[in-house]
Amino acid sequence: MKRLFLQLFNKFRHLILYGVIGGISSGLDFLLYTALVELTGLNYMLANCISVLAGIAVSFLLNRKYNFKVEDKTVRRFLIFLSVGLGGLLFSNLILYLCIEYMSIDELVSKVLSIVPVVLLQFLLNKFITFKTDKENG
Numbered sequence: 001m002k003r004l005f006l007q008l009f010n011k012f013r014h015l016i017l018y019g020v021i022g023g024i025s026s027g028l029d030f031l032l033y034t035a036l037v038e039l040t041g042l043n044y045m046l047a048n049c050i051s052v053l054a055g056i057a058v059s060f061l062l063n064r065k066y067n068f069k070v071e072d073k074t075v076r077r078f079l080i081f082l083s084v085g086l087g088g089l090l091f092s093n094l095i096l097y098l099c100i101e102y103m104s105i106d107e108l109v110s111k112v113l114s115i116v117p118v119v120l121l122q123f124l125l126n127k128f129i130t131f132k133t134d135k136e137n138g
Contacts, residue, residue: 008020017067021059022119029055033111039077044100044107048093068131078129087125088118 009016029051036047060081064070070077092114099110 014067015123016059018063018123018127019119021062021067022123023060024062025055026115026119027057028058030111030115034108037107044096045093048096048111049089052085052089056082056089059085063126063131068127070131070133077130079128084122084130088122091121092118 002133014133028090032054033044033047033051036050037044042050063081064074064077094111095114095117099105099113100107105113
């Protein structure tokens with residue numbers, strides 16, 4: 001059983017760690033979003049932009065160091081990661097807008113619903129583009 005667990009972990013290591021790091025980043029994103037919306041009354045779209053950008057920065061730093069362990073081309077990789085993150089932000093804002101304005105779903109519930117599809121899309125883009133190594137290119 002232990003051996004099977006280790007094999008599965010090794011096979012899905014990047015996805016598992018991305019999920020853990022994504023959970024940390026999404027938790028920060030959600031807490032910051034909640035604080036900005038509930039405590040300050042900030043517009044949900046502006047609050048989402050701020051909270052997502054904070055999550056992107058934390059996610060990049062943790063994924064770079066602990067998950068993909070890629071230390072080269074930091075600025076280039078961050079710009080790609082940021083682009084992927086901003087694409088995720090647009091996707092997240094679209095989901096929020098549709099859920100809140102058209103489906104009358106609560107702002108916080110809408111935020112939770114937006115996280116899963118955005119994280120999955122970003123994982124695929126970051127694994128195969130942002131953190132792809134030169135060894136994987138050749």
